[in-house]
Amino acid sequence: MASITMNNIVKKYDDGFPAVNDVSIDVADGEFLILVGPSGCGKSTLLRMVVGLEDITSGDLLIDGQRVNEKEPRQRNLSMVFQNYALYPFLTVYENIAFPLRLAKGKFSDQEIDQKVRVASDLLDLNDHLERKPGNLSGGQRQRVAMGRAIVRDADAFLFDEPLSNLDAKLRGQMRTEIAQLQRRLGITSIYVTHDQTEAMTLGDRVAVLKKGRLQQIASPRELYEQPANLFVAGFIGAPSMNFLPARRDGDVFHTPIGDIPVPEHAQGKLDKSGDLLILGVRPEHFADAKDVQDSPWASRGATFDAELTHTEWLGNQQYGYVRYEQDQDVKAKLDELAKDLDADEMPAQVVVELDASSRIRGGSQATLWVNTRKMHVFDPESGINLTRDEEAGAELTREANEERKAEIERLKTQDV
């Protein structure tokens, strides 16, 4: 068990390109931290620096308060699960799991090794496969062997480098649950790298969002979702992602391509330092068919506008409608740049709205839509900063998540006994 502290970590390659730039993260003992970001954001590099496979250009890495920058990987007592599993193909599953124990010469007797391997294989349901070679196993089984090799040694922390990206969607969901439960049960500090935001949201106590080597925001999944720090985080977290609408403020009204929206209460007084041109961020679920809300108290908490839906997608439990609009040329460059950061080509000039599954609105028809302005975020197009972010509410969400984690570890501990 250990805490891991990264202080102003920088990784510069020989050509001067900073793959990781001034990242400071504190991982508490027993915490499950996710590093997430689009490809090339430096998340894997950061993980490899923690485990010791990459040199740290500058900054300090502390494990339990001890500076370990210059230590070899084997001296750091961390265990790692690789993206491609990195199993030793010439060894049986049993010997793969026993490998780290056999390397620690003289530390364990054959009996102890056997006992430890059996415990790990029980935990991971590998008992039937111990004598097989990794080449004959399925993807999920290989994944479990890799996990077994990681847990067999009483390491100070687990590091995962996109461990599920080679599995098919169904298995991924199952392994995700298994990893989450295992981590909670063992109560071991973990750092998990992924580009998949579902994994990030479901697994992490806290999620660190990286872009081009820089830390954008580190918070609980709920805080990231509800109080994103900037355009990038807002666009990266959530699927379908947040809608970004260009808006020109005129006093108390935003003029947007889909209609006029009054400036909501929580935004008032926060926008004066920025120019007239702003970007509004609204999640699809904060739209609705105006008919569905007109008689509820919600109607007064938002604004309505008329729009023509280009098409709808019915998914059974919900329905998405698409509204096209004319993109404002002044923000197009900024939004396309954001789209590139998010691994897309360009930001489509459309709004995705979540409708009730029973809604009869169809593509091509005119509809009156309602938008919940209380949940709306306003971003500065230049800096990308979220002008309406409520720091306190965000901190509260993360504090709550932290307590839930402690309670769950406690609960699982008492269950074991």
Add this chain to the structure above:
Amino acid sequence: MSTKQKIGWAIALVVVLIWSLFPVLSILMNSFKPASEFAGGGTLVPKTFTLENYEMIFTGGARDLFLPALRNSIGITLIATAVAVVLATLCAYAIARLDFPGKRIILITALAVSMFPVVSIVTPLFNVWRQIGLYDTWLGLILPYLSLTLPISIWTLAAFFQQIPWDLERAAQVDGATSFQAFRKVIVPLAAPGVFTTAIIAFFIAWNDFVFGIGLTSTGAARPVPAALAFFTGASQFEDPAGAISAAAIVVTIPVVILVLAFQRQIVAGLTQGAVKG
């Protein structure tokens, strides 16, 4: 494959087999012929079947020429192969894994050396070896053999090492291995098929060499079999030593055949399967 294609391939295979095996068959048959059959004409299959050629090289007149040569060939080739494989393994590992200045130069130089015509080196080497006392010694042949076997060994092994997923080594280091332990416990077993293949190629090159063998030796102290064959003589001046030469050629081919059959499985490098997602 359609039936037509299969038949086409079968025919091609038979043609290639006859093309490459017929000379061997011819030599094998010659080795069982008495000396009298070589004079004028002759048939492929010996009219009278005899072992006198084998008797001659093992116990008869050619014994003093052949047996020391066989001993030299085995000793020199094995040593040259072993040294080449060990050096090439370390060198290729560095080339595959490390980024250092001059990496390309090493590879290109190795290639250039292997392209260099052997005949043009023999004469200068003959002079140098005589000056420094390496002429007609085992070491005097092992060194030039290394220059032949090292380049190809380095190239083959470097290609092989590059295929081994680097993550395996990293995993070993995280699991608590030192760099050398990671090399010995993870890379070496994975590279074994590549090393076997390389060793066999190196062995053949050294085993089959004629030019160095004949140019840098003068007595049975270091003369290898291919060179020794050139010194075979018939029972009389007018008798062709073809029978004895054939017998000796068959004898030196046997280790090669055995090697290939024994390590066939290791040569088929399917071992990295399953290491990564596959």
